[in-house]
Amino acid sequence: MIKVSQLQKVFRIHQARSGLAGAFRDLFNRQYKTVKAVDGVSFQVEEGEFFALIGENGAGKSTTIKMMTGILTPTDGEITINGFVPYKQREDYVKSIGVVFGQRSQLWWDLSPTESFRLLQRVYKVEGEDGKRWLDRLVEELDIGGFIHQPVRKLSLGQRMRCEIAASLIHKPKLLFLDEPTVGLDVLVKQKIREFLRNLNESERTTILLTTHDVSDIEALCKRVIVMDQGKLIFDGMLSDLKEKWGNGTEIAFQFKQRIPVAELRGLLGEYPCELFAENEYAVRVKLQRSREMLPLVLSSVMASYEVSDVKVMESSTEDIVRNIYSVDSEVAVNG
Amino acid sequence: MAKLYAELIRIRFLTMLAYRVNYYSGIIIYGINIGAYYFLWGAIYGDQQSLGGMTAEQMTVYVAIAWMSRAFYFNNIDQEIAQEVREGKVAIELIRPYNYLSVKLAQALGEGMFRMLFFAVPGMILAGLILPIHFPPTLGHWGVYLLSLIMAFIINTQINLLTGILTFFLFRNEGMMRAKRVVVDLLSGLILPISFFPVWAQTLMGFLPFQVINYYPSKIFSGAIAMSDVAGVLWLQFAWIAILYLPITLLWRRARRNLVVQGG
Numbered sequence A: 001m002i003k004v005s006q007l008q009k010v011f012r013i014h015q016a017r018s019g020l021a022g023a024f025r026d027l028f029n030r031q032y033k034t035v036k037a038v039d040g041v042s043f044q045v046e047e048g049e050f051f052a053l054i055g056e057n058g059a060g061k062s063t064t065i066k067m068m069t070g071i072l073t074p075t076d077g078e079i080t081i082n083g084f085v086p087y088k089q090r091e092d093y094v095k096s097i098g099v100v101f102g103q104r105s106q107l108w109w110d111l112s113p114t115e116s117f118r119l120l121q122r123v124y125k126v127e128g129e130d131g132k133r134w135l136d137r138l139v140e141e142l143d144i145g146g147f148i149h150q151p152v153r154k155l156s157l158g159q160r161m162r163c164e165i166a167a168s169l170i171h172k173p174k175l176l177f178l179d180e181p182t183v184g185l186d187v188l189v190k191q192k193i194r195e196f197l198r199n200l201n202e203s204e205r206t207t208i209l210l211t212t213h214d215v216s217d218i219e220a221l222c223k224r225v226i227v228m229d230q231g232k233l234i235f236d237g238m239l240s241d242l243k244e245k246w247g248n249g250t251e252i253a254f255q256f257k258q259r260i261p262v263a264e265l266r267g268l269l270g271e272y273p274c275e276l277f278a279e280n281e282y283a284v285r286v287k288l289q290r291s292r293e294m295l296p297l298v299l300s301s302v303m304a305s306y307e308v309s310d311v312k313v314m315e316s317s318t319e320d321i322v323r324n325i326y327s328v329d330s331e332v333a334v335n336g
Numbered sequence B: 001m002a003k004l005y006a007e008l009i010r011i012r013f014l015t016m017l018a019y020r021v022n023y024y025s026g027i028i029i030y031g032i033n034i035g036a037y038y039f040l041w042g043a044i045y046g047d048q049q050s051l052g053g054m055t056a057e058q059m060t061v062y063v064a065i066a067w068m069s070r071a072f073y074f075n076n077i078d079q080e081i082a083q084e085v086r087e088g089k090v091a092i093e094l095i096r097p098y099n100y101l102s103v104k105l106a107q108a109l110g111e112g113m114f115r116m117l118f119f120a121v122p123g124m125i126l127a128g129l130i131l132p133i134h135f136p137p138t139l140g141h142w143g144v145y146l147l148s149l150i151m152a153f154i155i156n157t158q159i160n161l162l163t164g165i166l167t168f169f170l171f172r173n174e175g176m177m178r179a180k181r182v183v184v185d186l187l188s189g190l191i192l193p194i195s196f197f198p199v200w201a202q203t204l205m206g207f208l209p210f211q212v213i214n215y216y217p218s219k220i221f222s223g224a225i226a227m228s229d230v231a232g233v234l235w236l237q238f239a240w241i242a243i244l245y246l247p248i249t250l251l252w253r254r255a256r257r258n259l260v261v262q263g264g
Helices: A019-028 A061-068 A089-097 A111-124 A131-143 A157-168 A189-206 A214-222 A239-246 A262-268 A291-305 A317-334 B002-018 B020-045 B057-075 B079-087 B090-094 B100-130 B138-166 B172-187 B199-203 B215-222 B227-259
Strands: A001-016 A029-046 A050-054 A075-081 A099-101 A173-179 A208-212 A224-229 A231-236 A250-256 A275-276 A283-289 A308-314
Touching: A001 A061, A029 A061, A029 A075, A050 A061, A050 A189, A050 A214, A061 A075, A061 A173, A061 A208, A075 A283, A089 A099, A099 A157, A111 A131, A111 B002, A131 A157, A157 A189, A189 A208, A189 A214, A208 A214, A224 A239, A231 A239, A231 A308, A250 A291, A262 A275, A262 A283, A262 A291, A275 B227, A283 A291, A291 A308, B002 B020, B002 B100, B020 B057, B020 B100, B057 B100, B057 B138, B057 B215, B079 B090, B079 B100, B079 B138, B079 B172, B100 B138, B100 B227, B138 B172, B138 B215, B138 B227, B172 B227, B215 B227
Parallel strands: A029 A231, A050 A208, A050 A224, A099 A173, A173 A208
Antiparallel strands: A001 A029, A001 A075, A224 A231, A250 A283, A250 A308, A275 A283
């Protein structure tokens, strides 16, 4: 459904010289620096997938999305989505996608959402009965019926964002792009939006691409994650694999009924690659590196040999992972 | 597609209504302008009967008609484009299955129709009571005037689109847009009828599109151009529309390639 190969976008950025003399020289002779915002990114997405594109600010996520939505023209590389080349067949292509920019409204500021919906129905030619029924369903599921007759400028951010999502889906697109849709929203609204998106993905098989800074969004919604950094794709795979690769591993906290010296436990787990930390005489934490294979083995062997009163398994959160990725990169940046 | 543009015009109409204060202040500004030119020309004429082949009375009527025409063809589409580019809002426009420039044209038309209906028409009726305006005598005259006015609107909007698109390359071009506004007002004959310019300037202006924006439509309205010569004016306007279409298309294609969306 989506095929991106060797995508590249180069921006030419004007470098202003400093000072008055510099400004004067800039009038006649400008200096430019070229920046590779997206550098050789390739990936594929199947229909019905729900996936996240994450990365630091300036990693190239937004530029990638803008090329995928037909707004920007790639410098090099190819994109094919829904059988279209976005920047070449923009007007036909955009009929098959919906886009929400969290930072930017697509509703008319001075009019009510109802008016905007009406215009969008015209724009996408979905004014018939089907279009009305679908809009009614969106209004109901997003719970926005109470305020869609007020001017947009009088809505709260959470109310507006739900209207934005309804607006982006008015033509029932097969593919939905969400560029940081939950920035600045409170927990309840986030919850509502996530439920709605999950439902949409399941019931309509809508393919959804999400970029976000909010790690809880990804954990709640996405199975697949693409990580970008400095314009390059550095990870593409399942969220669980991402945890394996960048996570701190899994920690198991055992609470024993009798005193267990750490050395004894070490002996028991001798062949497994893991680290042991004694909390006190009754409690030991075991840190595993490759958690998926190791977890059952460690658990079963410990449980078989000792009486255990409590076990806690602590997986590293996506938040830790993202922090890990970023901290590694910043070290690289310092060394480089 | 026609339905869509009708809807866009309607929406612009509603937006104009939402800002009623702007509407009222617009009336006052036009009133002041017309009044100022009325008294200015009165002072210039003094005791003289005619200047540049026009009597003081004809001049007054010319000023009134010229400003009323401007109410229809004038718009700030270029500044809107500039703002959308600067704020990155153009991204939202580009995810829609329509042609950005045609939409801008439709919005400009919505604005023009609003000002014509709520401002120029009542203004003209009011002016007709005070000034000895000779309204076009037949329906045919009216039709020809409206046709030339619509073409004037298209040409003026094309010029606005051109200066607007330049924002894609320059990012800040308020200065150029302001200059363009003054140039259009001056060279279209709004401030000074073309016949008042020196002959060499008139020849030069013959090669520019500005005089067909206001001078000729206003002359058609007042009957200064005979019906038999009107076709020539309309063809000239049509030619300018065709000529201006070319650089717009080329620049727009380049702008799409060069686009940088500001602010993330």
